[in-house]
Amino acid sequence: MRFMRKSAHRSRWVAMLALVLLVATGCGDSQEVAQEPEGGDDTERGTVVVGSTNFSEQEIVAEMYALVLEDAGYTVERRFQLGSREVVLPALEQGEIDLYPEYVGTALEFLSGGAGEATSDTAATTEKLRERFADKGVAVLEPAPAQDRNGLVVTQETADRLGLETVSDLEAHAGELVFGGPPECPQRPLCLQGYEEAYGLEFAEFRPLDAAGPVTWAALENGDIDVALMFTTQGVIEDKGWVLLEEDAELQPAENIVPVIREEVLTDEIADLLDGVSARLTTEAITALNREVDAEAADPRSVAEAWLQENGLIS
């Protein structure tokens, strides 16, 4: 009996040692996040922390911001894929990150607690968003022409079977359908709450998955969910032959991509650099880049870098 215990102890130590080694090597990797500045001039430029929420488009756009800043000589720390807006926005307010890409309509409805202030008018919605962010010490720069809205997606088979073209076509069938989306969706004015109020959709069940990522795609493909919340710029919708239901009650407002940045770190030069990216970023452009990352498993950084070079935004 005594020997048994000793041997169990020893094996525990071996396992623990292996774990410590794993953790130690893991830590080594994370220290390489900060990048050395590349710009050649003597001006002292600070470190900017760029963040993103948890889906590939966010990482692509955040990379664009990071790369133009690095190209201009800033030191950039990347903190991507942090989580939902509910995680990233407090991180911005607390200064853990300095900027990240937002969407004007959803951000406004989020900050106002679903006051319904966001409209299809980009300029008006952006202005309202600036007011909401002002007392938080956060500036909203110029929105890009690119828009990415929430959308409801079904398989071609479901669309044919139930005769679905628009979101309101779902109303008669919602009671038998399972709806899948990100875990924060039931609490969001432009997600489940909005579809219930604007379209009267009462789904049989809501299944929390991920932010329109691989888990959601697999669940829709498998038939574990019938309707998926996805983003309108996702090339994967077309690639898989899925159907994006047409918005006929205008629930989703203008959703232009816009950098939000802490006023403390914002300078005219940084604003110019980020505005330069936004000016070129169209819905077609970001949709194509999303497809490269989602369908062709390209690396978000190289996709962003190639696009910035094509558009003459970095050298």
Next chain:
Amino acid sequence: MSALAQWLSDPASWWGPGGLLARTLEHAGYSLGTTLAAVAVTLPVALWVGHTGRGRLAAVQLANIGRAVPTFGILLGAFVAFGYGLAPVYAALVALAIPPIMVNTVVGVGQVDPEVREAAEGMGMRGWQVLLRVELPLAAPMVMAGVRTAAVQVVATATLAAVVGLGGLGRPIVDGLAQGAAYSPRAQAMVVTGAIAVALLALAAELGLSAVERALTPPGG
């Protein structure tokens, strides 16, 4: 604190389709299923190794290496391979449960006094009879200790199922984080109750299986 009280007093938090009861049952289901699957996979191999003594060192060392493989990595790897559903969760949790059952069974059977084994053989028992009637009963407390360790680890880790879109008590934790646990008291309440429920379930598994282990221990052993 009031948000916690409010969340706790809302019947939907407890009895609804995504309520704590349903999540606890899902969690217990994943844990029971994967632990039993690990026992079914491991026990025959481990008993054979312990009985014959062949490959004992290899089996124990392989199991110990297995302990170092991160469950989260297996889960996501299996998700890529199998897609949405129970398969990735089973792959990850069964892999987590195998090593303690393997090590304890191999060592437990191997430690049976050779004189007892010889006596059994002397009475005319065949190899499999020695294993099932002598070695297994003597090793039972040790085997059960392995199963208990595995089960407690599995209960504590089955929260990961929520990461690949399934249920269990990881749901309120993952959802609470996504819904703003950084500032929303309601979301904080979800995370805290989910975490406490997992801890209680793990404790229940520990206590329940300890009782089984004691019952299997021969008097004076």
